[in-house]
Amino acid sequence: MPSASDRTRGPGLTTLLRLAGLLVLAAAVLSFPSVAANPFILSVGVVIMSYAVLATGWNFVGGFTGYMSLGHAAYSGLGGYATALLIIESGLNPWLALCLGALLTALIAVPVGIASLRVRGASFVIVSIAFVLILQLVFQSWGEFTGGSNGLRVPRPxxxxxxxPEQHERFFYLHAAVLAIALLAWWLIDRSRFGIGLKAIREDEDKAQALGIPTFTYKLVAFVVSAFFTAIGGGLYALWFGYLDPIFQFSILIGSYMVLMSLLGGIRSLYGPLLGALVVGYSVEFFKNEYGDTQFHLVATGLLLGLVVLFMPDGVIPALAALLRRFRPQASSIREVTQAELAEQRESQESGPITQGAKR
Amino acid sequence: MTSTHEQPAEQRESARIGLAATGLSKAFGGVRAVDDATVSFHHGKVNALIGPNGSGKTTFFNCVTGMIKPDSGTVTYDGADITGKAAHRIARAGIGRSFQLCRIFPRMTVLENVLAAVRPPSRTRLLASAHHRDDVARARELLSRVGIEHLERADARDLSYGQQKLLELAGVLMADPDTIMLDEPAGGVNPALIERIAGLVRSLNAEGKTFIVVEHNMELVMSLSDHVVVFDRGRRISEGPPSVVQNDPRVLEAYLGV
Incomplete structure (x- = not known):
């Protein structure tokens, strides 16, 4: 892996640590159904995995380009409804319906992306919310096709x-498989030329374009990939849960959860959304269980977000990584310069913070 | 448009016109930032674009590099019309630029900042590792050329302002443009660094790069440039070799407001 060996001087210690972490993570996920105490706990596990798929899907656009879509429930909802309707109306095999549904959703995301990615910042957020609200109204009103407010029963695969309990276990592993594919895709993009272009867009879009990066195309591709994975997550959830209601499928809340989870874990980290889904998903289920059918779980979740933004603005993973780095020898410090370089720096008499540090 | 890329430095025709604007205008509300400007820049030269504050130099830069669309007029590069084209297309045609208030990617490392400017040979290579061996080698070469190679793993935001300016230049060079437009390269940096930047411009020019430099430091402009264009109120009021422009009464009037 050239990227790792270029960054670190040691014999790939970071790579080894990463691999070990990955193995532990995989073992923990795969053994969960057998250690889960009862079907309820297992079903919470499925919900958390579903959130993890959605948040990781969201992070293709949110994490790479910095475009914060609050309306990503549009794509999970479309994925769910497309899967269900393809099974009901065309009698397709459920798994084929899931894949086809996600592809259709990705296709719909193309014109939506072309329209909404023209605006940045808060305007983009508002456009993304507008789209999910439009879908909610359409799916509520178009009763004869979508089941309207009565909801839509999804045939069990x-x-x-x-x-x-067997259903829960199977769906847990299915979600885990999809999550693994999504994480692999995210990792591939993260280390690629395409990924570095996307990150440049997140940092400074005009500057990126001035360097020759076709920013609009890049953003659109990331957006469509994101919609695809989010739709797969939504479709899989529909097959598991077996029932769709426009109010819940196309709610701003689901989209906000995706954002909250990713922010909490760290949008610039591969496992950020997964960790966020674990924390937020578990908390939401816990609060719902504690406070019953009230809205208090929303207040608690809001408090959680507030705490994270205050104390770990980059997310949990970067905060932990920074903490770890403090215990390591300072081998990778930017102050590590040779005598010759020091002399040269003195010569050029720079007054920046780094050289000041080096001079002392 | 890409024909100039492979051309060796010694074969270039220095009389050939690269970037040219004809009747270029851009107004912001009632202010005519660029007003019917007609300018052309020759290849192989260090051109300077000077003028009092608010004379439209940066707006001119933004119009020709596609950052903003001009209201009217045409921009050509090597004879091809690039008016109103997207900024990345103009960049790919061979024009690189820096920004007035130095723009870098703050939360990426110094090395990644330079690698971001790599132009993949084909679309299928987009998913190849960004840390491709050849690209990294070239990026390091450029970083060492501007003198900040020891900082390659630092976050760009941790660099001093002067170092960030050098980093921005390395990024521009990574895209391998024929024409490099610098917006106030000496702004806000110390005299030693100004000398380093001037040295870089000279050596790059000797290798065949064309420069168009907006600068307020007159000493630098006069010592560095082959050709000076003077803007006032959005249009060209004078041009020529530094010594001629320096004594042009119109230029003195524009600067001193006599």
Whole structure:
């Protein structure tokens, strides 16, 4: 892996640590169904995995380009409804319907992206919310096709002989597989030329364009990929949960959860959204359980977000990484310069913070 | 448009016109920032664009590099019309630029800042590692050329302002433009660094790069440039070799407001 060996001088210690971390993570995820105490805990696990897929899907556009879509429920909802309707109306195999539904959603994301990625910052956020609200109204009103406010029952992909705990377990592993693919795709983009272009857009879009990066195309591709993975997450959820209601599928709340989870974990980290989903997903289920059918879980979740933004603005993972770095030898310090370089710096008499430090 | 890329320095025709603007205008509300400006810049030279504050130099830069669309007029590069084209297309045609208040990617490392300017050979290579061996080698070469190679793993935002200016220049060079437009390269940096930047401009020019430099430091302009264009109120009022422009009464009038 050239990227790792270029960055570190040691014999790939970081790579080894990363691999070990990945193995532990995979083992923890795969063993969860067998250690889960009861079907309820297992179902919470499925919900958290579903959130993790959605948040990781969101992070293709949010993390790389910095465009904060609050309306990503549009794509999870479309993915869910497309999957369900393809099964109901065309009698497709559920898994084929899931893939086709996600592709259709990605196709819809193309014109939406072309329209909404023209504006930046707060304007983009508002456009993304507008789209999800339009979809909510359409899916509520178009009753004969979508089931309207009565909801839509999604045929179960597994036969009636598969019992509920078995269902949960299968869907847990399915979500884990999709999550693994999404994480792999994110990692591939992160280390690629395309990824560095996307990150340049996040940092300074005009500057990126002035360097020759076709910013609009880059953003659009990231947006469509993001919609695809979010739709897969939504479709898988629909197959598991078995019921869709426009109020919940196309809610700003679901989109906000994706943003909250990613921000909490760290949008610039591969596992950020996953960690965020774990914390937020568990908290939401916990609060719902504690406070019953009230809206208090929203208040608690809001408080959580407030705390994170105050104390870990970059997310949990970067905060932890910074903490770890403090215990390491300062081998990678930017102050590490040779005598010759020091002399040269003195010569040029720079007054920046780094050279000041080096002079002392 | 890409024909000039492979041309060796010694074969270039210094009389050839690169960037040219004809009747270029851009107004912001009632202010005519650039007003019917007609200018052309020859290849192989260090051109300076000077003028009092608010004379439209930066707006001119932004219009020709596609950052903003001009209201009227045409911009050509090597004879091809680039008026109102997207900024990345103009960049890919061979024009690189720096920004007045130095713009870098703050939360990326110094090395990544330079690598971001790599132009992939084909679309399929977009998913190849950004830290491709050849690219990294070239990026390091450029970083050492501007003198900040020891900082390659630092976050760009941790650099001093002067170092950030050098980093921005390295990034521009990574895209390998024929024409480099610098907006106030000496603004806000100390005299030693100004000398270093001037040295870089000279050596790059000797290798065949064309420069168009907006600058207020007259000493630097006069010592560095082959050709000086003077702007006032959005249009060209004078041009010529530094010694001629320096004594042009119109220029003195514009600067001193006599």
């Amino acid at each position: 597994f036969g009636p002989d598969v019992l509920r």
